[in-house]
Amino acid sequence: MTIKDLARETGYSVGTVSRVLNNHPNVSEKARREITAAVERFGFERNENARILKQRHNEGILVLVKGRKNELFALILERLQQVFASTGYSLLMEYFDENDNEVRHAVRLCGEKKPQGLLFLGGNCANFQADFNKISIPAVLVTDDASKLEFPTLSSVTTDDTAAADCAVSYLIACGHRSIGIIGGDFQISDTSRMRLTGSLAAMKRSGIVGPAAYESGWYSYEDGYACMERMLRNGNEPTAIFAMSDVQAIGAIRALREAGKRVPEDVSVCGFDGLLISRYFLPRLTTICQSGEELAERSARLLLDMIEKHSPARHITVPFRLSKGESVK
Amino acid sequence: MTIKDLARETGYSVGTVSRVLNNHPNVSEKARREITAAVERFGFERNENARILKQRHNEGILVLVKGRKNELFALILERLQQVFASTGYSLLMEYFDENDNEVRHAVRLCGEKKPQGLLFLGGNCANFQADFNKISIPAVLVTDDASKLEFPTLSSVTTDDTAAADCAVSYLIACGHRSIGIIGGDFQISDTSRMRLTGSLAAMKRSGIVGPAAYESGWYSYEDGYACMERMLRNGNEPTAIFAMSDVQAIGAIRALREAGKRVPEDVSVCGFDGLLISRYFLPRLTTICQSGEELAERSARLLLDMIEKHSPARHITVPFRLSKGESVK
């Protein structure tokens, strides 16, 4: 069923059918009624491929989501939908694997979907460095800092990872801990992990602590958090506190501690990062840095809209974080 | 940059360029080399819209995913990618909201993407009832039973929800519990919840228990699990065990119990359903019914492939579940 069939069935021409479908003016009430009825009757669904192929601009924002199981991204996405619902822009979301090159995806999809703007949920600076020059429309990188790249059409919105990690570690120190182990990502690869490490070290330095009792790295996952903690214990490191760079790693670490006969927070304190839902339900309730998905989403949306509509220059902003004191630190 | 530009730049015709792009035979080595080089040089990315619009069949499987934050679906998806990687079929994944009509989406996307088969991750029987007749290619509904619909091209793969719930509740009874509260979904709406309720009741009946001490329903979420448990306690119901129809509800319920001064499992036992990763890391480790995402994925893939390639008739199968004994039941 195509608009051609629809035209034949209703006795009108494809032009009129198309106009009705797109709510254009200059269509008689009668035609509109009859064609709408036929659409309903035949269950016609218009072919977006052909539509987009033909259109020069699509009133849409393309959202590129890195990874399928990131709870923070899901939260941001949800808020994004709400925010854009009232703007007249549609949201087109594309997911891809963690280790895909998001900018290459973006280049292809820009040619195809002809969106007005781009929203990257997660991304790698190196990829932008290499291919972002092929993109000519406004874009915002969310949860990763793009200020050093200095592209005139690429903004970024992040939590201040350095300050947040500093805050978390400072809190641990304030609680009397001086032997602090860190579990994080590979800071050779992940910009985020590196910044969180920098913040952690700064906090330690200020208090005259020479460095972390141990640093173990892995993916942000339960399994790797567990494995990192195990490794740390096996190496004979028994810090009194752990700063994990993600809630999931914190939870994995707590399980490992528990299985080693240690209690949290009585024997070892653990602080996480992210403020995922589970952190509020976990026992013990996680002490963690809460990133505000809502705020990240809203600021990104505003930034992008300003760039599209007012041709505002690229900006790089950070949104506030919050230390949520749970039951996992003593 | 289009294949036309590419043709002009290389001095070949669009036909030859297209043939190179699609790895067709009958292209000279020289042309292939030159055109490939040009593709690289200009960073050409071909327009999938036009490609699919033109193609009669796309060697792809369309996966329709209901909801963005379902961990079981993420697991299934991952396995699906592995399985199809070796088959020559590509996997095209589309996400949509929980309350969208997945079959309507499918109808539209079939017209657009012209896939060989459909894989629904989650779905509602009523939607299939209404619109599936518009779909003519093989499809498999995963995690929901479609046997009663009797469409000749619609298979389904599920965990046997009735038996699994029966198993869970039987276990609670075997542990000595006779006052069992149930937290689940709205069984007026959700087929799955209804089947799990049926199984629960069957187990109780066999043991001479007249019915659940209480039944509270909500979405499968931490918040609603928490709220259900709170409601149950507020109503003066204090069962010695809770069967939650999802792990997330179980975790929410445990948090509510804890805040009411009750310990799990000492005062109240809790059994979940799903076997999510978090169930293994939660403290106490959740006793739960493990659904095998891997198995669900593999059986679905096989079923679909058989329908596509051997024109096998629709089948409705269940995959084994497993009661994972954690620390949350006593």
Next chain:
DNA sequence: TTGTATGCGTTATCAC
């Protein structure tokens, strides 16, 4: 081995 021409389903620009 290569080039040309046609059409996929739609929107948009013309005439009428």
Next chain:
DNA sequence: GTGATAACGCATACAA
């Protein structure tokens, strides 16, 4: 207000 008709970028049957 409506109906032809020309693109959009690509794949492909057919011609050369």
